[in-house]
Amino acid sequence: MLGEFEDIEARYGAEKGADLRKACRYLIRNQFAYSGDRGVATVYNTLVDNRFRRVADGLFDSLGYRVLRNAEEQWVGIVLDDDDSGSVPKLKLDETVVVLVLGSHWQEDADVGNLLDRATSLTTANALYERYRDIVQGAGKAAITPVRFTEILRELAQRNVVSLGELDRDQQDREVEIRPMVKLLTGADALLRLEGYVRSEEASVRPGRPAEPSGSGGMEDTGEA
Secondary structure (H helix, E strand, C coil): CHHHHHHHHHHHCHHHHHHHHHHHHHHHHHCEEECCCCCCHHHHHHHHCCCCHHHHHHHHHHCCEEEEEECCCCEEEEEECCCCCCCCCCCCHHHHHHHHHHHHHHHHHHHCCCCCHHHCEEEEHHHHHHHHHHHHHHCCCCCCCHHHHHHHHHHHHHCCCEEECCCECCCCECEEEECCCHHHHHCCCHHHHHHHHHHHHHHHCCCCCCCCCCCCCCCCCCCCC
């Protein structure tokens, strides 16, 4: 692979070679590159440039990833080649349920034609948390705290799956932009998977047995979804 990067520099100049290396490092660190983010235009444009696609794809293939591109929604991302969920890294249970909540909200907006520019869905952190809490409590589980919920949203924002707005201190709320890449983490059946989770948890709770307290960790466990 080193030789191919050197060929890029020889043919198109050292600056283009540096741009390609930077773009690849960005995907390794963040998983997704979204063209609407500040400072990401060069990364996105480099990864969709036909002159460099083969080299970038070959690099990630050697690491066990597939590179996915969506020109209409304007993003590029990597997923594990043997992982249909696209989850990098694996998610814990509480993280998985939060991602499914995001995915179901995005899908519902998509179904009614309520998506915004670049197929994004706009909502708020409080609205998402209330939805999450209703789902897990309906399954007989204790909800994670709002603080932990926000931590998970921030982790997803680092992967560019969502974008978080500034905190409105009066409302104690913030806008959340859910991006179409969430489909890769949830699949096309996020709502069905949520319903399946609720049914399985309801079946596992014995009659008269209270849900176990979760403290700050909520539903988090050591298992992987």
